[in-house]
Amino acid sequence: MSTIAASATIHPMAVVEDGAVIGENVKIGPFCHVGPRVVLGDNTEMLPHSIVSGITTLGKGCRIFPMAVIGGDPQSVHHGGEDTTLTVGDNCTMREGVTINTGTADFGGKTIVGSNNLFLANSHIAHDCRVGDHVIMSNNVMLAGHVTIEDRVILGGGSAVHQFTRVGRHAFVGGLSAVSYDVIPYGMLNGNPGLLGGLNVVGMTRAGVDRATIHIVRRAYKAIFETEGNLRDNAAAIRAEFADCEQVVQILDFIAAESDRALSSPTRGQKG
Template sequence: MHAVGENGGARVHPTAIVAPEAQLGRGVVIGPWCSVGPNVVIEDNVELISHVVVDGHTRLGAGSRYFPFSTVGMAPQDLKYKGEPTRCEVGARTVVREHVTIHRGTAVGSGLTHIGDDVLIMANAHVAHDCTLGDRVIIVNNVVMGGHVTIEDDARVMGSAAIHQFVRIGHAALVGGVAGVEADVIPYGSVLGNRARLVGLHWIWLRRNGVQSAEIHRMRKAFFTLYPKGASEDGPFAARLEVMRREFGDEPRVREILEFIDAPSRRGLVRVARGDFSTAETEGA
């Protein structure tokens, strides 16, 4: 890393404002009208295309790209925040599109907003304070999330979805467009609607990522053991959970779902959709 003014191989447009204390890696490109604060660390080959603002104790991972009018590391929208030196981190090769806002953490939270590697955040999305996004997550246009949201690796959140604070979205889950998510979504779960309801598993992701038919069949049986077709969650969920644990707990992905359900939660689980899961079956076609 090199401070501004050293021969670190960074290219800074003359209209950009970069604090002398900022640390820039090799191959960094800072385009016109960008602003970079004094506590910012920008790793190798990062590009700020233009009109990007990066502030706070923020680190941008190698090879990440930031499109016009995105802001990273700004103060959180939390009235309890009093200027504490909380942090924001964005992983390698992540792409942040136009008008995205990513806020740093809070002292009453984890103190860190973290976005993993190879993430795509599309235009106008908001990542609030203390959120954690895993690797390879895709956030589509206009998605908004409250503080302390956790989105695990490979999850997909479709356009204009709204995620309540403290919600957890599990590994490779799918949140449908314009969904209002008030509770946790199990790994590989697929949710739709406002308010969001569980309609099946993310069968397309499973197939596209090389999960064999025999394992998918077992996962399907495990899912319908926990959420019988045509049933709501008014029945003995705990009893069905134990049957699922006993009969399918040796399957690694089913075990992942069970561990997610067993983990502490502030929001509980998204409820199952009423009806015959026709949407879930269509998704698996």
């Protein structure tokens, strides 16, 4: 049996299947469809022709625009119809045509999206992705399966992220870029193939990082990417020198972590 809060508003031409849980002040417009294992948090709004299906939980204050499909089955040949889940945090906006899939059983069965995110029209989050908080995905951004997007990343329109790739916090990916390798925190990547073009100084400034700290991070960046030798060895070699800078430590920890992908750099994948 469904649990529907008395304050919820459901249009008579919407379909809310038996078993759904509908929170306080939820608004569900005409021609919407809510599956039987869906939980909609308080103050969430579904605009006409939007769908939430699967074993999907949305937090408070989310907005889902027309033709978005949230909680659809994973687009994977390995998916055999197993019960897998999607969890979305609070205050996420999913614009027209956004698709977010549940996980796959072989990899834990969970797609997890944080809070305060903005997903613009026709952007896609595939199975088993991990998306942090305050992320902006512009129109037509595509995340393949198992991608990790950390907090406050901005992905420009039409960019595509290869499966199992990580994009570090506060990174910026330019429009139409092909993200084939991990992007360090505070990095800026552009092009196809995507090349690391330095630091997202604008993003760092907006985040309240002072000029002196930005200069420290720039020195660390040069030591890692503009010095001869292996990038991971270069990063390990400077850890003691930059141990007091939080932003540099975040970069070094990101580089040191295990990953299925190599690191983006100013030259990796460059043609010619």
